[in-house]
Amino acid sequence: MDEQAFDAFYAGSVGRLIGQLYAMIGDRGEAQDVVQEAFVRAWEHRARLDEDGAPEAWVRTVAWRLAVSRWRRVRTSLSFARRQGPPPNVPPPDTQHVLLVQALRQIPAAQRRVIVLHHLCDLEVKQVAAETNSPVGTVKAQLSRGRAALARILADTELDPRAGRVSEVEHG
Secondary structure: OOOHHHHHHHHHHHHHHHHHHHHHHHHHHHHHEEEEEEEHHHOOHHHHHHOOOOOHHHHHHHHHHHHHHHHHHHHHHHHHHHHHOOOHHHHHHHHHHHHHHHHHHHOOHHHHHHHHHHOOOOOOOHHHHHHHHHOOOHHHHHHHHHHHHHHHHHHOOOOHHHEEEOOOOOOO
16 A cells, blocks of 8 residues: 555544544543554554454454553552552641742742752752852852842741741751
């Protein structure tokens, strides 16, 4: 089957095959996906399709097998999830953590990145510069500007450094 013949075969049968697979599996989106994948495989085997004499049956069979394989993977995944049991209870983040994250979201991304790398990842300024591919002076300036912005944002909150009430914020 040459390219033009395959194009004609595709155009003439794709809608019908999607409808047939939809009727078989009951999910139109899934039917479209498996039929398209089957046509990709048919393209790779188009010389053999001519020999078989039933290219539509070949594509339909491949699409059906793809659907069954997907079902099996889903069923296996669900079975595994059930065996794991319910997820453990995770306590909500403390208010200081929430305040810090909200404040970090309000500063420019470059400043946020260097502050997190330096203060939360415990990297030295030189290491931050290497990781961000920035000069050391730029990192120092971003740290200074970021700290000043955070101080303004966190003013009059429980994380206000002037209040002397700041406890160590846990990070992980």
